[in-house]
Amino acid sequence: MSAADTPVKRRTLRERWQRLRQGEENPAGHQNMLLLIQLRWLAVLGQISTIAFVVLVFGIHLPLPHMLEVLSCLIAFNIASHLRWHERRTVSNAELFLALLVDVAVLTFQLYLSGGISNPFAFLYLMQIILSAVLLKPWSSWAIVGVTMACLAGLALFSEPLALPPDHSAGLFSLYVEGTLICFLLNAGLMVFFITRISTNLRAGDALLADLRQRAAEEDHIVRMGLLASGAAHELGTPLATVSVILGDWRRMPEISQRPELLDDIAEMEAQLQRCKSIVSGVLLSAGEARGESSVKTTLNTFLDSVADDWRQSRPVETFEYRNLIEHDLPVAFDSAIKQMLGNVLDNAFEVSPQWLSLLVKREEDLLLIEVTDHGPGFPEWMLNQIGKPYQSTKGKPGRGLGLFFVVNVARKLGGRISARNREGGGAQVTLALPLAAISLEDAADAPGAA
Numbered sequence: 001m002s003a004a005d006t007p008v009k010r011r012t013l014r015e016r017w018q019r020l021r022q023g024e025e026n027p028a029g030h031q032n033m034l035l036l037i038q039l040r041w042l043a044v045l046g047q048i049s050t051i052a053f054v055v056l057v058f059g060i061h062l063p064l065p066h067m068l069e070v071l072s073c074l075i076a077f078n079i080a081s082h083l084r085w086h087e088r089r090t091v092s093n094a095e096l097f098l099a100l101l102v103d104v105a106v107l108t109f110q111l112y113l114s115g116g117i118s119n120p121f122a123f124l125y126l127m128q129i130i131l132s133a134v135l136l137k138p139w140s141s142w143a144i145v146g147v148t149m150a151c152l153a154g155l156a157l158f159s160e161p162l163a164l165p166p167d168h169s170a171g172l173f174s175l176y177v178e179g180t181l182i183c184f185l186l187n188a189g190l191m192v193f194f195i196t197r198i199s200t201n202l203r204a205g206d207a208l209l210a211d212l213r214q215r216a217a218e219e220d221h222i223v224r225m226g227l228l229a230s231g232a233a234h235e236l237g238t239p240l241a242t243v244s245v246i247l248g249d250w251r252r253m254p255e256i257s258q259r260p261e262l263l264d265d266i267a268e269m270e271a272q273l274q275r276c277k278s279i280v281s282g283v284l285l286s287a288g289e290a291r292g293e294s295s296v297k298t299t300l301n302t303f304l305d306s307v308a309d310d311w312r313q314s315r316p317v318e319t320f321e322y323r324n325l326i327e328h329d330l331p332v333a334f335d336s337a338i339k340q341m342l343g344n345v346l347d348n349a350f351e352v353s354p355q356w357l358s359l360l361v362k363r364e365e366d367l368l369l370i371e372v373t374d375h376g377p378g379f380p381e382w383m384l385n386q387i388g389k390p391y392q393s394t395k396g397k398p399g400r401g402l403g404l405f406f407v408v409n410v411a412r413k414l415g416g417r418i419s420a421r422n423r424e425g426g427g428a429q430v431t432l433a434l435p436l437a438a439i440s441l442e443d444a445a446d447a448p449g450a451a
Contacts, residue, residue, distance in 0.1 A: 029090070029091035029092070029093075029095075029096060029135075029205075030085065030088075030089050030090060030091045031201040031204075032091070032096065032135050032198050032201050032202075033081070033085050033091045033095070033096060033099065034085060035194055035197055035198060035201075036081075036096070036099055036100075036103075036131075036135075037078055037081050037082055037085070039190065039194055040074065040077075040078045040081075040103065041078060042190070043074070043103070043106075044071060044074060044075055044078070046186070047067075047071060047110065048071065050121075051064070051067060058175065060162070062113070062114055063113050063114075063160060066113050067110060067113050067114070070106060070109045070110055070113070073106070074102075074106045077102055081099065093136055093137050093140055094140075096135050096136055096140075097132075097136055097140045097143070097144075100128055100131060100132050100135075100136070100144055101144075101147065103128055104125070104128050104144065104147055104148060104151060107124055107125065107128070107151075108151040108154075108155065111155055111159065112155060112158070112159045112160060113159075113160050114160065114162050115159060115160070115161060115162025116155035116156065116158070116159025116160070116162075117152060117155045117156045117159070118159075118162060119162055119179075120176055120177075120179030120180040120182075120183050121179060121183050122152065122155065123180070123183045123184070123187060124183060124186070124187065125148045125151070125152065126187055127186075127187050127190060127191060128144060128148060129141075129144055129145055129148060130191055130195070131194075131195075131198075132144035132145075134195055134198050134199070134202075135198065236276075236280050237280060240273060240276055240277055240280065243273055244270070244273055244277075247266055247269055247270055247273065250266055251263065251266050275314070297331065297332075297333055297441065298331075298332060298333075298334060299329045299330065299331055299332060300326060300329055300330050300331075300332050300368070300439075301324060301326055301329045302329075303332065303334050304324060304326075304361050304370075305324065307339055307342050307343070308320075308322040308324075308359055311342075311343060311346050315346075315347075315350055316354070317350055317354060317355075317356075317357050318354065318355045318356065319355065319356045319357070320357050320358075320359070321356075321357070321358040321359070322358075322359045322360075323358075323359070323360045323361070324361050325360070325361065325362040325363075326361060326362060326363050328363075330436070330440055330441075331440070331441040332436075332439045332440050332441060333439060333441055334439060337410050338410065338414075338439070340406070340410075341406065341407050341410045341411065341432075342370065342432075344404070344406060344407050345370075345372045345404075345407055345430055345432065346359065346372060348404065348430075349372050349373075349374040349376070349428075349430070350374075352374055352376030352377060352428075353374035353375045353376040353427065355375065356374070356375045357372070357373070357374055358371075358372070358373040358374075359371070359372055360373070363436070366435060366436050366437060367416075367433050367434065367435060367436065368432075368433070368434045368435075368436055368439070369431060369432070369433055370431070370432040370433075370434070371429055371430070371431050371432075372429070372430045372431075372432075373423070373427060373428070373429045374427050374428055374429075375426060375427040376427055376428060377426075378422035378423070378426065378427060378428045379420055379422055379428050384420055384421070384422070387404060387408065387418060387419070387420050404418070404430075407432070411432060411433075411434065414434055414435065414438040414439070415434075415435045415437075415438050416432065416433050416434035416435060416438070417432075417433050418430065418431070418432055418433075419431050419433075
């Protein structure tokens with residue numbers, strides 16, 4: 001992960017976080033809008049059933065043409081809403097507010113045509129108020145309260161009379177009482193069912209907001225450490241160049257050039273110095289100083305084999321088992337960040353298990369799986385649940401625990417994931433799963449051997 005593209009990603013995460021906080025982008029709002037559409041379909045079926053039951057069973061006269069016209073408008077609006085929100089994924093507070101206003105208007109027209117405030121189903125306004133309190137911002141909820149109050153007041157003054165028999169003394173056998181009980185049952189059942197689901201959506205939105213906030217903080221942390229590493233690499237360049245010049249002068253000195261054992265020591269020092277220069281170059285490359293040279297076109301097996309060979313030659317591990325089970329090779333593009341990611345995982349395993357280490361690479365459908373296994377003490381239980389968190393380390397040294405933090409972030413940038421577990425016989429295993437589509441130069445689904 002280079003410092004050149006990390007700020008862009010960090011700004012994207014932060015902008016998305018701000019949009020979520022301001023309600024401009026709300027995946028929970030989209031789910032809630034879909035719930036309103038479902039609730040509206042239930043309202044359509046309920047109105048049709050109620051109208052048919054009242055007319056056919058009780059023989060009560062209703063202005064059917066006008067009521068069916070209102071129902072037709074509600075059905076058309078709901079179809080349009082379904083088509084619109086099937087394509088769009090973000091819903092604003094104003095759009096939810098407008099949808100609830102339409103529901104209030106339809107209910108008001110139906111009540112106007114069927115007795116107004118004397119209709120027992122006038123209590124359905126409470127459903128709209130409660131939904132607004134859950135879904136909308138405070139000012140929008142109070143606006144819905146004001147609109148429903150105005151509608152009730154208007155229905156008390158203007159409405160088509162509903163010819164109900166004067167049977168209020170009949171108790172449960174009164175049509176008004178039965179209608180009130182049915183309205184209460186509808187309100188209670190629908191509110192419990194839908195508000196439970198709405199609350200689940202809101203909690204999911206809060207969880208997404210918290211995750212984006214955490215990721216934005218981690219990206220800030222990566223940028224600061226990348227700048228620090230880049231500055232340190234620049235500063236190290238001068239003393240390394242000085243040491244290189246001094247070693248060259250020593251090699252030409254008669255006192256040293258005539259002693260093979262000293263020449264061997266100088267050759268070893270020059271080799272280690274060259275390695276230090278390569279490390280510094282790699283740091284600058286990862287920080288974006290050598291942009292354009294980071295990505296390398298190669299093949300999957302060639303890259304993995306070279307990483308394993310380079311790591312084996314530069315580490316004094318006693319036994320290093322490397323197995324490549326990928327049968328069908330494919331062209332890929334790798335950069336230094338991925339190589340460093342694999343090196344971090346191997347180095348962590350080597351620190352706890354210098355005697356034996358295993359690296360297994362294989363392909364499962366469209367995923368590249370990399371498994372690193374060691375014979376160390378394993379991970380503590382508390383750490384298994386916090387893999388990838390910065391400064392979570394069992395080594396007890398300040399500043400440790402950043403290796404897996406970088407690994408998790410690089411894997412996440414590529415759309416992959418990392419998991420860790422303790423083995424039953426002792427040791428630990430870290431598994432990297434990277435989508436081939438993120439690194440392949442051809443469609444992974446069309447590559448040989450793809451599922």
